[in-house]
Amino acid sequence: MxxxxxxxxxxxxxxxxxxxxxxxxxxxxxxKPSDRRDSAERRAEKNAEKNAPRRAVSxxxxxAQPDHAASAESADIEARLSDPRMVARQQxxxxxxxxxxxxxxxxxxxxxxxxxxVPLDGPSMQPGLHTNERVLVNxxxxxxxxxxxxxxxxxxxxxxxTERFIKRVIxxxxxxxxxxxxxxxxxxxxxxxxxxxxxxxxxxxNPEPQTFRLNESQYFVMGDNRTNSEDSRFFGPITQREIxxxxxxxxxxxxxxxxxxxxxxxxxxxxxx
Numbered sequence: 001m002x003x004x005x006x007x008x009x010x011x012x013x014x015x016x017x018x019x020x021x022x023x024x025x026x027x028x029x030x031x032k033p034s035d036r037r038d039s040a041e042r043r044a045e046k047n048a049e050k051n052a053p054r055r056a057v058s059x060x061x062x063x064a065q066p067d068h069a070a071s072a073e074s075a076d077i078e079a080r081l082s083d084p085r086m087v088a089r090q091q092x093x094x095x096x097x098x099x100x101x102x103x104x105x106x107x108x109x110x111x112x113x114x115x116x117x118v119p120l121d122g123p124s125m126q127p128g129l130h131t132n133e134r135v136l137v138n139x140x141x142x143x144x145x146x147x148x149x150x151x152x153x154x155x156x157x158x159x160x161x162t163e164r165f166i167k168r169v170i171x172x173x174x175x176x177x178x179x180x181x182x183x184x185x186x187x188x189x190x191x192x193x194x195x196x197x198x199x200x201x202x203x204x205x206n207p208e209p210q211t212f213r214l215n216e217s218q219y220f221v222m223g224d225n226r227t228n229s230e231d232s233r234f235f236g237p238i239t240q241r242e243i244x245x246x247x248x249x250x251x252x253x254x255x256x257x258x259x260x261x262x263x264x265x266x267x268x269x270x271x272x273x
Contacts, residue, residue, distance in 0.1 A: 115136055115137065115138055115139070116136070116137045116139065116244075116245070117134045117135070117136055117137075117251055117252070118134065118135050118136075118137050118154055118164060118166070118247070119132065119133075119134050120132065120133045120134070120135060120166065123225050123228050124165075124166070124167070124223035124224070124225050124228060124229035124230065124231070125152070125166055125167070125168075125223055125224050125225060125229075126197050126224065126225045126228075127195075127197050127224070127225075128195055128224055128260070128261070129152075129166070129224075129250070129260070133250050133252060133253070133256065134250070134251050134252035135152075135154075135166070135247040135248075135249065135250055135251065135260065136247070136248055136249040136250075136251045137154045137244060137245040137246065137247050137248070138245050138246050138248050139244055139245035140245070141245050141246035141248070142240065142243065142245070142246065146172070146173075146240060147169045147172070147219060147240070147243065147246070148169065148172075148262070148264070149169055149170065149171070149172060149186070149264070149266075149267040149270065150168065150169065150262035150263045150264050150266060150267055151168070151169045151246050151262050152166065152167070152168050152169075152246065152247045152260050152262070153166070153167065153168075153169060153221065153243055153244075153245070153246055153247065154166050154243075154244045154245060154246075154247055155167070155221070155238055155242045155243045155244055156242045156244065157230075157235055157238070157242070158235050158236065158238060158242065159235045161242075164244065165230075165231075166247055167221035167222055167223050167229070167231050167232075168195070168221060168222060168223070168224060169219055169220070169221055170184060170186065170191075170220045170221060170222050170232075171186055171212065171214050171219065171220030171237075172214070172219060172272075173214055173215065173216045173217060173218055173219070174214060174215075174216060174272070174273035175187055175214050175220065175270075175273055176188075176211065176212070176213050176214070176273070177211070177212045177214070177220045178209075178210070178211045178212075179206040179208075179209060179210045179211070179233065180206065180209050181204035181205065181206055181208075181209070182199075182204060182205055182206075184206075184222070186267070186270045187270055187271050187272075187273055188271075189269050189270045189271070191266055191267070191270075192266060193224075193263075193266060194263065194266070195224050195261070195263055196224055196225075196226055197224060197225045197226065197227070199226060199227045200227070203227055205226040205227060206226065206233065207233065210233065212232070212236075212237060214237055217239045217240065217241075218237035218238070218239060219232075219237060219238055219239070219240065219243075220232045220237050221237075221238060247260055248260055
């Protein structure tokens with residue numbers, strides 16, 4: 001019996017050992033897949049951390065420092081602008097600029113409406129002036145004074161009020177103008193006229209002897225080309241009301257630009273009446 005009891009004890013011990021081995025085998029088989037999954041998940045997490053973009057570390061923004069130089073300059077400008085002397089100087093400068101602009105505008109308008117470029121047509125003022133030249137006519141020349149002897153003027157002739165003639169002033173209001181075949185005499189003085197185109201041989205400069213006594217509003221005008229000019233010898237004296245202005249410059253062609261000579265020395269010895 002003792003032997004049987006010992007055999008049974010051994011059998012039970014063997015059974016327990018077998019159960020323990022089976023449990024270990026079952027337990028080992030059940031842990032291996034779990035361990036593999038955990039290992040795979042950890043590797044995935046590590047790879048995800050490696051591949052994840054790194055976040056930029058935000059740097060603190062620099063704090064703007066006050067510009068003491070700019071502040072001082074701004075304060076200096078404000079102080080100068082508020083200075084009464086500076087304000088007075090600025091106002092005076094503004095007045096000067098305004099006056100300069102107004103004067104410039106007035107001169108521009110005055111020149112625009114007072115100066116005319118008039119084309120010449122005909123030989124009556126040869127040899128000094130020629131056809132197709134343009135002369136600058138100053139219509140304000142006689143605003144404060146009348147024409148003078150020797151002036152070259154543009155006017156409307158009494159026989160053709162819509163046309164423009166250009167001639168030289170020979171006699172003034174109150175003068176006596178006497179014409180001979182070869183001479184012009186003003187107030188008893190024979191004129192020596194260097195600007196006149198001499199008459200061809202056998203022709204007279206003046207068609208017939210005449211004497212004109214001018215009243216207080218009349219002017220006697222003649223062309224420099226005495227043998228080919230329609231002037232006061234034919235249509236009589238003109239008045240200042242018919243005068244457009246004084247021809248002062250030849251402005252075209254550009255290469256022929258020059259002032260128009262009045263030959264005032266020719267009339268120096270002529271007495272006024």
